[in-house]
Amino acid sequence: MFEPFFLRALLASLGLAVVAAPLGCFIVWQRLAYFGETVAQAGLIGVALALAMQMDVTWGVLIVALAVAALLVWFGRQKLVGLDSVLGLLHHAALAAGVIATSMVKGAPVDLTGFLFGDVFAVTQADVVVIFVGGAVVLALVAWLWQPLLRLAVHEDLAAAEGVDREMVRTVFIVLLAVAIAVAMKIVGILLVMAFLVVPAVAARPLSGTPERMVVLTGFIAAASVVAGLWLSATFDSPGGPSIVLIMSIVAGLSLSWAAIGRPGRRGS
Template identity: 45%
Template sequence: MLDDFMTRATLAGIGVALAAAPLGCFVVWRRMAYFGDATAHAAMLGVALALALEISIFAGAIAVALVMATTVTILSGRGYAMDTLLGVLAHASLAFGMVAVSFLSGVRIDLMAYLFGDILAVSRNDLLIIWGGAAVVVALIGWRWSSLLTSTLNEELAYASGLNPRREQLILTLCLAITVAVAIKVVGVLLIAALLIIPAAASRSLARTPESMAVFAAGIGAISAVAGLRAAYVFDTPAGPSIVCVAAFLFAALALVNVGRRAIR
C-alpha cells in the first residue's frame, strides 16, 4: 500500500494534521500566530545547516526551531517586545538560511520544496518521522493538557494551583518545534503556520469545549489534507498550497454558517 505515492502523501498530510490540531488550538487561544510563523521561518536555517553538515533535515530543523523559540521565550519581557523579537529572529533566520543554502556547493536543492512543501515526494522514512513526531506532540499535549489549559486561561490561577506557566510555555515551544520540523516536507516553512492556525480557528464555531475544539481541528486538518491532495491531482496545482486553500475554504464556510446562525437568533 505504501508503494503508492498518493497513499504516502495522504498519510503524511493526516499525520501533520493530527500533530498540528491540538497545538494549533493553544496557538489560537494564546494568540501566538506570529510565534508559530517565526518558528517555521527559523527552520529554514536548520535545513541549510543540516545539508551543510550532512545530517537529517528533521534534526537540523527541530534544533534551530527549538533554539529560536526558546530564545524568544527567555528574552521576552526583558527589554524587548515580543513582536519585535519575533520579527527580528524570524526574518533574520530565513534570510541567513537562504544565504547559507546558496553557499552549498555540489548539493542540488529545490528551494520551492522547502518553502512550499513537496508532499508528493514523501518516502517511507519521512512517514516514520512525521507520525513519530505527531505521536510525541499528541502525547506531550495530552499529558500536560490540564496544566497547559490552566496556564493559558489565567497565569495567576496557574500559580495558585502550583503550576509554572513558563514551564508549560516551554512544553508548547518544544511541541511547536517538532511540528514545524515534521511539517516542512508537507507544506513547507511558509505555510506551516497556516496549517496550525486555520483548522483550529475554523473549529471554534463547532466546539463547545476545549477538548472538542482540538478534535474538530484534527478533523478539519485531515479533511483539508485529503481534499487538497485530490484537488492538486485533478487541477494540477501545488499540493501544499492546495491543502491550505481547502482549509481556508472550510474556515470561510463555517464562519458564514456561524454568522447566519447568529442572524437567525
C-alpha cells in the same frame, strides 16, 4: 490515483493533521501564531545547516527551531520593545539568514521552492514512520499535560498562583511545537507550516463550545482538507501542500463569516 507515492502522501498528511490539531488549538488560544511563524521561518537556516553537515533536514530544522524559540523567550525578558516587534525582527532576520545560508551550501543548487512550500508527494516510507511514531509521542505528551496546558491558556497568573509549574509546561509545549514544525515542514514547507497548524483551529472555533470539541473538530477539518487538497492536487496537478492549505483556508473563511453574521460557538458542554 492510488499509486504508492499518493498513498504515502495521504497517510503522512492525515497523520500530521491529527497531531497538529491540539497544538494548533493551543497556538490560537494563546495567540502564539506569530511566534510559531517566526520559529518556522527560522527553519530555513536549519535546512542550510543540515545540508552543510549532511544530516537529515528534519534534525536541522528542529535544532534551529528550538534555538530561535529560546532566543525569543530570552528577548521577551526585556520590556522596552514589545514581543510583536521582536518577532518581526527575528522573523525577517531568520528568513534572510536562511536564504543566504542555503545559497552558500556547496554542491548541488538547493531547490528553495521545495523547502518553502513542501513537496508532499516526495514523502518517503521512513517519513511516514517518523510522522506516526513522533506524532504518537507528541499526542501522548499533550494528553498528559492537557489540564495544566488548558489552565495556563485560560489565565496564566491564576494557574501559576494555584500551583501550575508554568516554566515546565511552557517549555514542553515549545519543544512539541518545534518538533511539529520540523516534521510538517517536509509536507507543507516552511512558509505554510503555521497555516497547517493554525487555520483548521480557526475554522473550528466558531463551531465549538468546549476546548475538547474544538480540538476534535480541528482534526476533522484538517483531515478533510487533506483529502480534498490532495484530490485537487492529483486532479488539476496543483502543488500538494498549498492545495491542502487553500482548502483549509476556504473552510476557515466560511466559518468566520458564519461567526460574523450570527452568534455561534455559544453552546456549552
